[in-house]
Amino acid sequence: MAKISLNMITQRSVEEGAAMEKGKLNPDYFVACSVCEMNPEDMKKAGIWKNSNVRVTSECGSVIVKAIEPTQYVPPGLAHIRQGVWANQIVPPRTQSTGTPQYSGFPVTIEPAFNERIKGVLELVQGAVGMWKGGN
Amino acid sequence: MPKLITQVGCPYCGSSCDDIEVLVSDDGTKILEVHNACIIGTNLFFHANDSTRPMLPRMRQPDGSMKEISFEEAVDWTAKTLLAAKKPLIYGFGSTNCEGMSAVGRVAEKSGAVLDNCASICHGPSFLAIFDNGYPSCTLGEVKNRADVVVFWGCNPMHAHPRHTSRYSIFPRGFFTQKGQMQRTIISIDPRQTDTAKLADIHYMLDQGHDYELFDAFRTVLRGHDIPDVVAGCKKEDIIRGATAMKKARFVMIFFGMGCTHTDGRNHNIDIAISLTRDLNSYTKASIMAMRGHYNIAGPGQVWSWQFGFPYCIDLSKGTHAHMNPGETSSIDLAMRDEVDCFVNVGTDAGAHWPIDAVKHVKKHPFITIDPNYCMASEISDLHIPVRIAGVDEGGVVYRMDNVPIQFKAVLKGLSGVPSDEELFDMIYERMCQLTKTEPVWLAAKEDRKYPVKV
DSSP, X not given: OOOEEEEEEEEOOHHHHHHHHHOTTSHHHHHHHSEEEEOHHHHHHXXXXXXXXXXXXXXXXXXXXXXXXXXXXXXXXXXXXXXXXXXXXXXXXXXXXXXXXXXXXEEEEEEEOTXXXXXXXXXXXXXXXXXXXXOO | OOEEEEEEOOOSBTTXXXXXXXXXXTTSOOEEEEESOOHHHHHHHHHTTOTTOOOSOEEEOTTSOEEEOOHHHHHHHHHHHHHHXXXXXXXXXXXXXXXXXXXXXXXXXXXXXXXXEGGGGTTHHHHHHHHHHOOOOOOHHHHHHHOSEEEEESOOHHHHSTTHIIIIISSOOXXXXXXXXXXXXXXXXXXXXXXXXXXXXXXXXXXXXXHHHXXXXXXXXXXXXXXXXXXXXXXXXXXXXXXXXXXXXXXXXXXXXXXXXXXXXXXXXXXXXXXXXXXXXXXXXXXXXXXXXXXXXXXXXXXXXXXXXXXXXXXXXXXXXXXXXXXXXXXXXXXXXXXXSEEEEESSOHHHHSXXXXXXXXXXXXEEEEOSSOOHHHHHOSEEEOOOOBTXXXXXXXXXXXXXXXXXXXXXXXXXXXOOHHHHHHHHHHHHHHHHTOOOHHHHHOTTOOSSOOO
């Protein structure tokens, strides 16, 4: 399958903020944050259909999210995941000795993952620290 | 009769809107309507109605489940865990009041902890730049009344600070800006065409991560020198147009956000922005401001500067002297180097908003969450202690993004038996003093304390 290398940023959106204040366990939070926005040209290059699942991989991990057309224009070469549990699965913790991780501007590869499932918040966070009791 | 409470503060973003009106039920326990707030603030107030909010601390059991315990047990466990740890990390404080921040200072000093706030993963680099280069800033009223060129550099207030543009920066008609938006030139600098960029007169769609070059080009043009035809993906003539607009302005206001602090260069993006502001003051009046995130994330910077002399990343493990060196004493760096052996998450959600690698590191040790709601941190912690929500069922002082203190109100009756952050930290401090058989010097010095009741 095709793969594409893009520059990833993680930023705010009002949908994310509004959902977070309803609670991170609220379904709205899942809908608002488990998405990756990228330019339609880049989606075409990698054979990604809009609103289908993709695997985003960085130097420190990977996560399954839904590829959507940008809600705010994203130029070719750039990808955006809204800040939150999904984005932070792949944010590199390197801080350039300032205490602030590389939340924006890190390389990722994105590939189609049509048959993969997007994990929920608890599964991701509790799974990462070995506490997840639910099924797969 | 439901009661309409006016001039309520919204405990969400750094705009700290204090013109919210809330309609509260007869018995003062439910919010019925919220006026003036944006959708995020509205959701926040309504979420406080949630009948499933935790009312008792919950302790992780050997089988992995959570069991409710009393506040006395939770305070005792926290005090003992903090005293047993060689180097605890107390982190958070974006979302609590200044009284709580002051109270935690006493606990951190007693336990020899590292005390850090969300600035270290947010506007910490701005602090580093301010240490280097100064902070020529102003209050938001100055912007409203005077600014005729407003620059949004790497920030997207339409999404992150939804009422910022209508309260302070673009739309309001001020004393010397009576034509409102028509009188202002709006410049947006962002690699995406954000909803803020759509409002702008000039949008620089720069290459992501090349802010430093663009700042450099603006400074070079301002000083009358030539620049290459394209800098950071922006055309020379556009840069000259923007620089000329700034030079001719009566009052230039630069707002900057995570586009500068989270990307390559970190603090250096900010220090050159401050240099640009200082340069501009040779021709006109210019001012710069960090778009602080939470409603009271400026608070710990203020409170801990008065207490310890440092705004964040404060290492109190020496016992007699505070030490600060972000990169060494910041939460993420300490976590990644496994240098802390106890983690306390207060008024934030490290579980969701830290890179997952850092979460895995702190999770190896006792993990305590102090938060009014269920969040990712509470769901992976060993102990979750609920507190009242500052700005909703607990009042207090908060600092807006321009460091203007605002008195927030309590609009709801707090859940019965649930303490505020301040009361909880005072209880923990007192318990630590009992366990170490020392005098609670700070409680005695604190004349207006709420807990314990004065004899």
